[in-house]
Amino acid sequence: MWKFIIRRIIIMFPQLVLLSVIVFILAQMMPGDALTGMALDPDMDPAQLEAMREDLGLNDPWYIQYFSWLGGVLQGDFGQSVAHALPVSDLIWVRLVNTFWLSLMSLFFVYILALPLGLISGRWNDTIADRIITGYTYIGFAAPLFIFALIMLFVFGFQLGWFPTGGSVEANTGGGLAYFWSKVYHLILPSLSLALIGTVTTVQYLRSEVIETKQKEFILTARAKGVPEQKVYTGHVFRNSLLPIAAVFGYEIAALISGSVFVERIFSYPGMGQLFLESIQIRDFSVVTALVLLFGVAAIIGALLSDIILSIVDPRIRIK
Amino acid sequence: MKKFVRRSVVTASMVSMLALAACADEATESEDEGDDGGEETAEEGDDEDDDSEEADDEDDIEVDEDVQSDEVVDLEDFDQIKDEGGDEILDDGSMNVAIVSDSPFEGILNWNFYFGTHDSQILSWFDEPLLQWDEDFVYNQEGAATYEVSEDNLTYTFEINEDVNWHDGEPVTAEDWQFAYEVIADPDYTGMRYGEDIMNVEGVVEYHEGEADEISGIEVIDDKTMEITFLEANPSIVTGGIWNYPLAKHIFEDIPIDEMEESDEVRQNPIGFGPYEVEDIVPGESVALSRNDDYWRGTPGLEEVTLQIVDPNVVANSLRSGDIDYATSFPADQYVDHMDADNLDFLATTDRAYTYIGFKLGEWDADAGENVMDDDAKMADVELRQAMGHAVDDEAIGENFYDGLRWDGTTLIPPSHPEFHDEDNPGLEYDVERANQLLDEAGYEDVTGDGFREDPEGEELVISFASMEGGDTAEPVAQYYIQSWEQVGLNVELLDGRLHEFNAFYDMVEEDEESIDVYQAAWTVGIDPDPGSLYGRTSPSNYSRYVSEENDEILAEGLSEEAFDVEYRQEVYNEWQEYMAENVPVFPTVYRAQVDAMNERVTNTSIGDGTGVYLYEIGVTEEEPVTE
Numbered sequence: 026m027w028k029f030i031i032r033r034i035i036i037m038f039p040q041l042v043l044l045s046v047i048v049f050i051l052a053q054m055m056p057g058d059a060l061t062g063m064a065l066d067p068d069m070d071p072a073q074l075e076a077m078r079e080d081l082g083l084n085d086p087w088y089i090q091y092f093s094w095l096g097g098v099l100q101g102d103f104g105q106s107v108a109h110a111l112p113v114s115d116l117i118w119v120r121l122v123n124t125f126w127l128s129l130m131s132l133f134f135v136y137i138l139a140l141p142l143g144l145i146s147g148r149w150n151d152t153i154a155d156r157i158i159t160g161y162t163y164i165g166f167a168a169p170l171f172i173f174a175l176i177m178l179f180v181f182g183f184q185l186g187w188f189p190t191g192g193s194v195e196a197n198t199g200g201g202l203a204y205f206w207s208k209v210y211h212l213i214l215p216s217l218s219l220a221l222i223g224t225v226t227t228v229q230y231l232r233s234e235v236i237e238t239k240q241k242e243f244i245l246t247a248r249a250k251g252v253p254e255q256k257v258y259t260g261h262v263f264r265n266s267l268l269p270i271a272a273v274f275g276y277e278i279a280a281l282i283s284g285s286v287f288v289e290r291i292f293s294y295p296g297m298g299q300l301f302l303e304s305i306q307i308r309d310f311s312v313v314t315a316l317v318l319l320f321g322v323a324a325i326i327g328a329l330l331s332d333i334i335l336s337i338v339d340p341r342i343r344i345k
Numbered sequence: 346m347k348k349f350v351r352r353s354v355v356t357a358s359m360v361s362m363l364a365l366a367a368c369a370d371e372a373t374e375s376e377d378e379g380d381d382g383g384e385e386t387a388e389e390g391d392d393e394d395d396d397s398e399e400a401d402d403e404d405d406i407e408v409d410e411d412v413q414s415d416e417v418v419d420l421e422d423f424d425q426i427k428d429e430g431g432d433e434i435l436d437d438g439s440m441n442v443a444i445v446s447d448s449p450f451e452g453i454l455n456w457n458f459y460f461g462t463h464d465s466q467i468l469s470w471f472d473e474p475l476l477q478w479d480e481d482f483v484y485n486q487e488g489a490a491t492y493e494v495s496e497d498n499l500t501y502t503f504e505i506n507e508d509v510n511w512h513d514g515e516p517v518t519a520e521d522w523q524f525a526y527e528v529i530a531d532p533d534y535t536g537m538r539y540g541e542d543i544m545n546v547e548g549v550v551e552y553h554e555g556e557a558d559e560i561s562g563i564e565v566i567d568d569k570t571m572e573i574t575f576l577e578a579n580p581s582i583v584t585g586g587i588w589n590y591p592l593a594k595h596i597f598e599d600i601p602i603d604e605m606e607e608s609d610e611v612r613q614n615p616i617g618f619g620p621y622e623v624e625d626i627v628p629g630e631s632v633a634l635s636r637n638d639d640y641w642r643g644t645p646g647l648e649e650v651t652l653q654i655v656d657p658n659v660v661a662n663s664l665r666s667g668d669i670d671y672a673t674s675f676p677a678d679q680y681v682d683h684m685d686a687d688n689l690d691f692l693a694t695t696d697r698a699y700t701y702i703g704f705k706l707g708e709w710d711a712d713a714g715e716n717v718m719d720d721d722a723k724m725a726d727v728e729l730r731q732a733m734g735h736a737v738d739d740e741a742i743g744e745n746f747y748d749g750l751r752w753d754g755t756t757l758i759p760p761s762h763p764e765f766h767d768e769d770n771p772g773l774e775y776d777v778e779r780a781n782q783l784l785d786e787a788g789y790e791d792v793t794g795d796g797f798r799e800d801p802e803g804e805e806l807v808i809s810f811a812s813m814e815g816g817d818t819a820e821p822v823a824q825y826y827i828q829s830w831e832q833v834g835l836n837v838e839l840l841d842g843r844l845h846e847f848n849a850f851y852d853m854v855e856e857d858e859e860s861i862d863v864y865q866a867a868w869t870v871g872i873d874p875d876p877g878s879l880y881g882r883t884s885p886s887n888y889s890r891y892v893s894e895e896n897d898e899i900l901a902e903g904l905s906e907e908a909f910d911v912e913y914r915q916e917v918y919n920e921w922q923e924y925m926a927e928n929v930p931v932f933p934t935v936y937r938a939q940v941d942a943m944n945e946r947v948t949n950t951s952i953g954d955g956t957g958v959y960l961y962e963i964g965v966t967e968e969e970p971v972t973e
Contacts, residue, residue: 056849109451110458110535110606119628183662190659190668196651197625197633293656295449295629308848312617 029336033329035275044321045314052310053087059225081107095312104311108304113315117297121319123193123298127219127289128281130212131343134220135277139270146228148237148258159229174218178291182212188214191293212322215292223281227270234266241265242341248255275331279324370764375870385901388743416681417749420938423693424956426951427943434948434964437648441970442470443663450628450654454615457525457949458536458606467632467652469960472514472617474590475505475522480955482584482872487518489618489641490589498578498909501587504512505569508641512622519571521591523563527552528592530560533603542586547574562847578903584873606676620961630654646817646949646964662687664942667970671950675942678816681748688945688971694953697761698869699754702737702826703931704730705864707890708857715883716890724860726789726801730929733863734773735780737829739934749942754933756922760875761936765874766913767919774931780833789834797836808837811853811864816846824867837863854888864888865934872954874918875903880925891930893960899924903961945971
């Protein structure tokens, strides 16, 4: 088991290095840099600007910039954000916390929705209820998140006015419980938007798994033994159907983080996704590279987590 | 251009960012703007179909009126001040203010370090400059400090009002002011304020280079009195040439200068001496403010103010639903859709900006630090440039694409500077006949009979036109220009057949990319009328790269001793506006309005400069926001 995990972690490193090199080269190819905006200020002395570029190392070829950046990263220093005049790590930390809560809340909704829906539609497949649920999953598959989230915002934020339309917390709550509730309140609509779309995969998985499992021989045996129908499902079918769900858990996390780019933008929620878009627009590359790396790490760790869970629940995976 | 910060308005120091004003304000949201302005894109297709060879029928390029909303508004329909005298302002009123932006604010909440426009909007609520200026952007005696000028115009003596105190009760002193200069001039200073204006103070450069322990040109006379001596007397000093944002020495003294910008005293617990005090900051999102009872002008009109970032796509709805009471810089392209909202009032004024079309006439010589013209440039022929200016109908563009909130631009000093904008100068008027005549005379004739003119040597003439993407109007406007030029027989093509993203566009324009002959861009101008930083010989921002001795002379005149006489300076700048209209290195296309939107209950407020209404007066007349 440990051997397996360690092997996976070792494979992670070349993946990350490759990712960072690609990000770096792409960033280099983009027109403009963090100082382009300033250069348009007629008051800015070109000599001073050139000095700043030299200072920031923007004139060096990409591989020199890359290695000096890598050296910093290994010491936990992601550089300085030009636009925010803050160390990148400080800047990202604030946003990371926000995105973490958003993802956590979404995850919560994903499973709170997926479990009953998947089980119902699997247990009573081809009934009206199942048709409605599968209908919903097809719509969920087809609906782009950025359209769906906009509709949610419009209906529940503006038309009905049930939820705030932007931000992560009310101003001046005074801290304490009020602050916490305000945070949760602001999270509900964006995370629900994410979850309603994100959950459909899991519902489908669960449904087909339940359908498959309930025809297995051990279930027949259970029924033959006279186990009550309810117990057949809770005790046997449900547990066995959960295996693949547990396995996609890690991927789910990665998907949620990338999905948050849209949702954060639409709900003006100051998380990493919004920071990412903003930094690309103003060419704040130190932030962009750090974020891409972070998204990459999240995806890789998510995959790792899935593999580990899978190997725990299904020992066959561990065999090479 | 002297940089300055106006109350609740864009700051000049970001002339840069503002260059994106042409588009960037829209460009950054292009992805989800589709729902509010789709009508403009509709006619683009129609026009392209009309793109026929014999484009001699003038109607071809007229924009289809019927696809457009018919509403055309005029700046004159707007008030600049709102103060319903009869209504009583509530003592304990509170207000939600939107900072319209699609990204969080940077949170550098100190005038001496900030650079974002959103930060400046926040700053103006709790801190202010010591000097106030009038509608012509000249410092007057209405601010927290008054000033006197010496005979030789070099020494300024300032007197800070006795009642001006920081929020913590400490008085704002001359030493605080001196301290601000010292911090900015320090080599460790991390902000962007160390520029020409600061360097024009005697001894600043020496201090910056470590040759002096103090700035010789700044003398603290007593707690509230200070004297600044400048190196060079010019009229620009009183239109933004004085750094007048003190830095609280008793707080910042102990912080190393290179750490100030990141410190909590700037980011979390900022201090000022403005009408409101900062209570709470949610980084990037909102700022809660409360009344400063000790404010020197009097008691501020509101008990609490909440500033929050609101996305430009939702701000109109937030205003209508009453969630937001006040939004400065309301997206002008949404105005027509919301002008009839029952619970909203709008104020507007001329923005200090213009969109223009420029001709590439040379290149920037970085070694010599000056612009060099190329006599062989494709656009070197002045008649060709004039003809292109006469061929476009800017008024139609303003009405059809911007509902009248942009309008025909005539000269390169916009009407936001009423003192220096020459109203009698019509610029290059829309006159297709004149354009054709100019081209005929200059020898641009259609030799091959393909509908397009060839150059005087009979060679094929293809002009490439670069323009920025942004919003729904960028594409149709660019196509409109191309068709207008086709009307007079000029073959103009969009560079690479498409619009360019903001950064990419300015990269190419700055680098004098050879493939660009003509480009469309925009400037937001500072409060000082001197155009030298945009059109001077040594200005890298002079993107057309046009230089001439006569231009140098006029610009120098505008900053000379004689120019202290306003009438003389007006003459000089009228001459310059005329000169630029004749030589057309660039020509202005449209001026624009700036709109503030507010709930009906908000009163005692204004937009623009020198209105005599101050921010502390703003108040509300009803407990709750009026909803529709």
